[in-house]
Amino acid sequence: MIARLRCTALLSLLALLPAAAAQDNSPFRVPENYLGRFGGTSPIFELNDKSDITRLGLNGIPLPTNADIRFTVAKRPNSWDLLLSTRRNDTTYLIGTENQVRRVEVSHNPYTGPQFTGLLREKGLSEVSAGYAFTTLDNKVYVYNKAGLAASGDLREPFTYTQVSTSYNDKVGEVNFRVAPLARLYTYPFEGKVHASAEVVVSANTRPTPQLLLEASHLERFATGDSVIPDFRQGRAEETNLNATYRVPYQNDPQFGIGALRGGYTHNWQNDWNYFRGDLFLRSNLLPFMAGPRAEYRLSPDGKGSWVYGLVTLGK
Numbered sequence: 001m002i003a004r005l006r007c008t009a010l011l012s013l014l015a016l017l018p019a020a021a022a023q024d025n026s027p028f029r030v031p032e033n034y035l036g037r038f039g040g041t042s043p044i045f046e047l048n049d050k051s052d053i054t055r056l057g058l059n060g061i062p063l064p065t066n067a068d069i070r071f072t073v074a075k076r077p078n079s080w081d082l083l084l085s086t087r088r089n090d091t092t093y094l095i096g097t098e099n100q101v102r103r104v105e106v107s108h109n110p111y112t113g114p115q116f117t118g119l120l121r122e123k124g125l126s127e128v129s130a131g132y133a134f135t136t137l138d139n140k141v142y143v144y145n146k147a148g149l150a151a152s153g154d155l156r157e158p159f160t161y162t163q164v165s166t167s168y169n170d171k172v173g174e175v176n177f178r179v180a181p182l183a184r185l186y187t188y189p190f191e192g193k194v195h196a197s198a199e200v201v202v203s204a205n206t207r208p209t210p211q212l213l214l215e216a217s218h219l220e221r222f223a224t225g226d227s228v229i230p231d232f233r234q235g236r237a238e239e240t241n242l243n244a245t246y247r248v249p250y251q252n253d254p255q256f257g258i259g260a261l262r263g264g265y266t267h268n269w270q271n272d273w274n275y276f277r278g279d280l281f282l283r284s285n286l287l288p289f290m291a292g293p294r295a296e297y298r299l300s301p302d303g304k305g306s307w308v309y310g311l312v313t314l315g316k
Contacts, residue, residue: 030064031064031065031066034062034064036288037062037068038062038287038288039288039289039315040060040062040070041058041059041060041061041062041288041289042058042059042060042289042313043057043058043059043291043311043313044056044057044058044059044072044074045310045311046310047308047309047310054076054077055074055075055076055081056074056075057072057073057074057075057081058072058073058074059072059074060072061073067086067088068086068087069084069085069086070084070085070086071083071084072084072085072096076099078100079097079099079100080097081096081097081098081099082096082097083095083096083097083098084096090108090109090110090113091106091107091108091109092105092106092107092108092109093105093106094107101122101123101124102121102122103119103120103121103122104118104119104120105117105118105119105120106118107119109133110133111133112133112134112135113132113133113134114130114131114132115130115131115132115133115144115146116130116131117129117130117146117148124152124231125150125151125152125229125231126150126151126152127148127149127150127151128148128149129146129147129148129149129150129159129161130146130147130148131144131145131146131147131148131161132144132145132146133145140166141164141165141166142163142164142165142166143162143163143164144161144162144163144164145160145161145162145163146161147159147160147161148161150229150231150232152229152230152231155228155229157188157190157191157228157229158188158189158190159186159187159188159228159229159232160186160187160189161184161185161186161232162184162185163182163183163184163185164182164183165180165181165182165183166180166181167179167180167181168180174206174207174208175204175205175206176204176205176206177202177203177204178201178202178203178204179200179201179202180200180202180203181198181199181200182198182199182200182201183196183197183198183199184196184197184198184234186225186227186229186232188228188229191228193225193226193227193228194225194226195223195224195225195226195227195232195233195234196223196224196225197221197222197223197224197234198221198222198223199219199220199221199222199237200219200220201217201218201219202217202218203215203216203217203218204216204217211246211247211248211249212244212245212246212247213243213244213245213246213247214243214244215241215242215243215244215245216240216241216242216243217240217241218239218240218241219237219238219239219240220237220238221234221235221236221237221238222236223235223236236270237270238268238269238270239266239267239268239269240266240267240269241264241265241266242264242265242266243262243263243264243265244262244263244264245260245261245262245314246260246261246262247259247260248260248261248283250283255284255285255286256282256283256284257282257283257284258280258281258282258283259281259282259283259290259314259316260279260281260283260290260314261278261279261280261281262277262278262279262281263277263278263279264276264277264279265277271301272301273298273300273301274298274299275296275297275298275299276296276297276299277294277295277296277297278294278295278296279292279293279294279312279314280292280293280294281312281313281314283316288316289313289314289315289316290313290314290315290316291311291312291313291314292311292312293309293310293311293312294309294310294311294312295307295308295309296308296309296310
């Protein structure tokens, strides 16, 4: 039965993707804004704690179609990730294989209004749900409710989900402050179980000079109850982040050069880990974004350190 549902979903999505692209009689004619779409393309460069490459590729490569259809390709040590996606009328369509797991997703998620999700995976979480999102108190509070059926491994369980969030922004002198609390509630009616979490992110940023951006944020999350579906479980979280980004001044758009420098620090309070990062961003008029290497030093609670290297991107 599950295999039949997966086959039906695959065929349905394959039929929808060409329809999304066919806005005129020549859907594969290169659109005028095609080159500008490459601004949404980003490199994939992931390493493990031994600095071995575990994933390498490109995310969000635009196809030359009128509809904005994106292709993601990445190489893992023993497999390829191949994903095709598009978004139209507040609906995302996605099909492909990721980490040797085939998946199909149709998700209609405007900021407010009716919502629905159909996510089928060979392994891991699958979900079919529908709900409604709205704002209240002069658009200051966001509320999202849904109900559905989730599957993970051998588990098949109906659930409901409620999310309530808001944010408060203020400016004191040259410093911008933001406080963003969020609460989640999962219920499993057939099992009689509830899992709840509440978190708040406090952040601040300032620009001492036009080129220098200083940022700080802190996350606190508390959770309670039992989650029947492991993928929905939220745990205790306490983390502090500090970042300083300096954009190198330039005239015109250079053929190639240093575009920005960024230093960062993260402290994970639950596990007492420390992360020190240094990023170098290279700028070229051939790319709509800046990219460059990252060196990160990870310090464990017992005082042992390790270096991890990667590739990062930053908007121009």
